[in-house]
Amino acid sequence: MAPMSLNPPDLRPDLSRPRLAEERRPGQPTIGMVSLGCPKALVDSERILTRLRAEGYAISPNYQGAEAVIVNTCGFLDSAKAESLEAIGEALESNGRVIVTGCLGAEPEYITGAHPKVLAVTGPHQYEQVLDAVHSAVPPAPDPFVDLLPASGVKLTPRHYSYLKISEGCNHRCKFCVIPDMRGRLVSRPAHAVIREAEKLVESGVKELLVISQDTSAYGADIRFAEERGHRAHIDDLARDLGSLGAWVRLHYVYPYPRVRNLIPLMAEGLVLPYLDIPFQHAHPDTLKRMARPSAQTETLTEIAAWREICPEIALRSTFIVGYPGETEAEFDYLLDWLDEAQLDRVGCFKYEDVEGARSNALPDHVPEAVKQDRWKRFMEKAQAISEKKLAAKVGTLQEVLVDDIDADGIATCRTKADAPEIDGCLFIDEGTKGLSVGDLVTVEVDEAGEYDLWGRLPG
Numbered sequence: 001m002a003p004m005s006l007n008p009p010d011l012r013p014d015l016s017r018p019r020l021a022e023e024r025r026p027g028q029p030t031i032g033m034v035s036l037g038c039p040k041a042l043v044d045s046e047r048i049l050t051r052l053r054a055e056g057y058a059i060s061p062n063y064q065g066a067e068a069v070i071v072n073t074c075g076f077l078d079s080a081k082a083e084s085l086e087a088i089g090e091a092l093e094s095n096g097r098v099i100v101t102g103c104l105g106a107e108p109e110y111i112t113g114a115h116p117k118v119l120a121v122t123g124p125h126q127y128e129q130v131l132d133a134v135h136s137a138v139p140p141a142p143d144p145f146v147d148l149l150p151a152s153g154v155k156l157t158p159r160h161y162s163y164l165k166i167s168e169g170c171n172h173r174c175k176f177c178v179i180p181d182m183r184g185r186l187v188s189r190p191a192h193a194v195i196r197e198a199e200k201l202v203e204s205g206v207k208e209l210l211v212i213s214q215d216t217s218a219y220g221a222d223i224r225f226a227e228e229r230g231h232r233a234h235i236d237d238l239a240r241d242l243g244s245l246g247a248w249v250r251l252h253y254v255y256p257y258p259r260v261r262n263l264i265p266l267m268a269e270g271l272v273l274p275y276l277d278i279p280f281q282h283a284h285p286d287t288l289k290r291m292a293r294p295s296a297q298t299e300t301l302t303e304i305a306a307w308r309e310i311c312p313e314i315a316l317r318s319t320f321i322v323g324y325p326g327e328t329e330a331e332f333d334y335l336l337d338w339l340d341e342a343q344l345d346r347v348g349c350f351k352y353e354d355v356e357g358a359r360s361n362a363l364p365d366h367v368p369e370a371v372k373q374d375r376w377k378r379f380m381e382k383a384q385a386i387s388e389k390k391l392a393a394k395v396g397t398l399q400e401v402l403v404d405d406i407d408a409d410g411i412a413t414c415r416t417k418a419d420a421p422e423i424d425g426c427l428f429i430d431e432g433t434k435g436l437s438v439g440d441l442v443t444v445e446v447d448e449a450g451e452y453d454l455w456g457r458l459p460g
Contacts, residue, residue, distance in 0.1 A: 029138045030058040032066030032095065034087055035156060037074030039212050039252070041102055041124075043165040045072045046156055048101070048130055055131075055140045063094035068119065068137045070130065073111075075104035075182060077355055088115050099133045101126065106182040124183050125168055158404065160439030161208035161248075161421060162201045166194050166238065170214035171222075174281075175292045175360040176321065176352070179214060186215065186222045191231035195241050207402060207439055208248040210420065211239075217255040236262045243271025248402065250420055252277040256300050261307065268311040273417045276307070280318045283338035284331040287324055290363060304342055315418035317346030322379055323372030324352045325363035332375050336382055345390055346424045347383040351376050384451050391425070391449040399456065401427050403440045412436055414444065416454070425452040432458050 031052055035045035048070065049059055060066035069091045073084035084104045091098045092115060100111055101122045108121040120133035157163065169184040170177075198209055213219060220226070220233030227233070231241055242249045249272045254260060256278050267274040280300060282288050307314055322332065339347070351372040354361045367375075401414035404421065412429040419425050429436075429444060436442065444456035 025058075027141055028056065028058045029141055030060045030066050031134060031138060032060045032063060032069040032091075033072065034069065034091060035072045036084055036087060037072070037076070037080065037102065039163045039210065040165055040214070041072055041074060042156055043163050043212065044102065044125055044127075045070075046163075047127060048072070049156075051127065051131060052134060057134070057138075057140065063091065066095055068097040068099060068134065069095045070099045070101060070134070073100060073102035073104035075102070075106065076177075076179065077353060079353070080104075081110070081356075085111070085114050088118065092117060097137055099130065099137060101130045103179075103182045157421075158438065159205055160402065160404075161210060162206045163210045163212050164194065164198055164201070164242075165189070165212050166216065166219050167213040167222075171218065172215065172294045173292055173359075174294075175290065175363070176324070176355065176358050178355055178357045181357060183214070186218055188220050188223050188233055190223075190226070190228055191220070191233040191238055191241070192229040194238060195231050198242055198245055198247075202245045202247045205439065206247060207441060208250060209242060209245075210250045210252060211242070212252045214253060215255055216251055216253050217257050217260060236266075239263055239266050239272050243269075248273050248417070250275055250277075252420070254278050255294060256280065256303055257294075258303065260303070261310070264307045264310040264314065267314060274311050274314040275317070275418060275420070276314065277317050277420065281321050282324065282327075282331075282335060283342075284327075284334040287327055287331050287335075290326050291321075291324060291360070301338070301341055315345040316342075317348075317420070317424060318344055319348040319350065320379065321350050321352050322375040323367040325360055325367065326365045327352075327367055327375075332379075336379065339379070339382055339386070343386055343390070344383075345387070345418055346420075347387070348423070349376055349379050349383065387425075388449070388451045391452070391454060394446045394454060395449050397446050398459070399427065399444050399446055399454070401442060401444050401456075403436055403438055403442065406433060406436060406438060410434065414442075425454065427454040427456055429456055429458065 033045055033049055035042055053059065063069060071088050071091055074080040075084065081104055088098060088100055098118045099120045100118050103124045104111060105121050105123040111118060111121050119137050122129040122133060167186055167188040169186045170180050171186045173180065201209065216235060219235045219238060223233055225232060225234040239249065243266060251272065254276050266272040281291060281293060399416045401416050403412050403414050405413040410433045412433045414427045414429060415421065416427055427444060442458065445459050446454050446456045448455035
């Protein structure tokens with residue numbers, strides 16, 4: 001039977017299938033799930049599957065075994081919309097009964113115009129509406145003696161790490177972004193609910209918590225940093241509370257406000273991983289103003305220097321946009337010079353593209369595609385050279401790593417504290433791995449470095 005469609009590996013964090021040990025019982029309703037897009041969408045998929053499993057549904061890993069299929073879509077870029085429509089079409093062709101949710105679900109006419117036979121369309125984080133649509137298409141048939149909610153829910157990530165969503169939406173109005181239109185304004189989860197979820201994950205064997213939101217720095221601002229049941233909804237307090245659970249805690253999507261300095265001592269103390277994922281997007285002040293970035297006035301190089309003074313081992317990752325409307329060659333050269341000085345550890349880069357509904361579409365002086373491609377190439381060459389140099393400096397050092405996979409040849413794929421899953425590099429151990437298991441935390445001596453990855457061996 002054909003497997004369900006999957007995003008390419010470079011676009012998806014959820015490479016592993018839902019892990020359900022139980023076999024389907026006679027008469028048990030079965031649902032399939034295709035999850036596209038970012039880690040935040042992945043968390044939505046996990047929540048939907050957890051609820052369905054608790055209600056007595058089985059989860060099918062293929063189209064033919066499912067009585068209906070949920071497609072959790074991405075709608076951030078036009079290319080992502082096209083991929084989502086393609087996935088919906090494939091699900092319709094292979095199964096015929098399809099429920100659509102996720103970011104692209106905020107534009108139901110766009111979906112039904114291309115695929116009028118879908119059973120239902122719901123928007124992002126509309127969990128109850130998704131469940132209603134499933135109930136209508138495939139009525140539940142729970143067995144109260146069997147269908148109890150698993151302790152850790154249904155997971156689409158390997159069981160040793162998990163994404164932990166702390167808020168939805170965003171209050172910023174960056175001109176190139178339509179996420180606030182799709183997901184709404186910032187809505188923070190109560191801190192005690194986040195901690196309770198994290199405790200359950202750690203109790204179930206999770207070794208790494210990946211904290212995600214659209215603006216992690218702003219967590220709790222919408223609820224006035226309320227304190228309930230002994231936990232305050234502020235990123236400083238949340239990071240400290242999560243760090244006390246004994247798992248790795250990795251912070252994603254942190255805006256470079258000056259108050260981020262408060263988090264760095266927690267990294268120096270070892271409570272939080274010395275890692276920040278910060279969406280700088282550009283460096284030139286004029287470009288940032290045209291983007292309407294909230295950090296346009298932040299002296300980012302000064303902040304980076306301050307972070308490194310407090311925690312010298314901190315690893316910084318970021319993403320950038322080249323070819324933004326109005327970007328001059330001088331502005332791009334400024335970005336390259338900034339990158340030289342910032343010496344970021346992990347860097348991604350995108351060529352600007354119009355997104356339906358984004359205010360940046362109407363800006364003057366759009367950059368020709370050939371120029372965008374040239375700038376992307378030059379940017380990535382510089383970023384690669386920086387990465388290669390920084391990794392070479394780790395040869396001979398000892399690194400604590402988390403084992404993500406061990407293949408049939410005994411080669412272990414691991415990550416250091418500087419590597420987030422699926423977006424950063426890896427550390428490979430190609431001998432002496434007998435006795436290692438996925439999810440182990442071990443110390444490795446680095447003996448070789450490449451442009452993005454490391455190789456090492458177990459000491460002794």
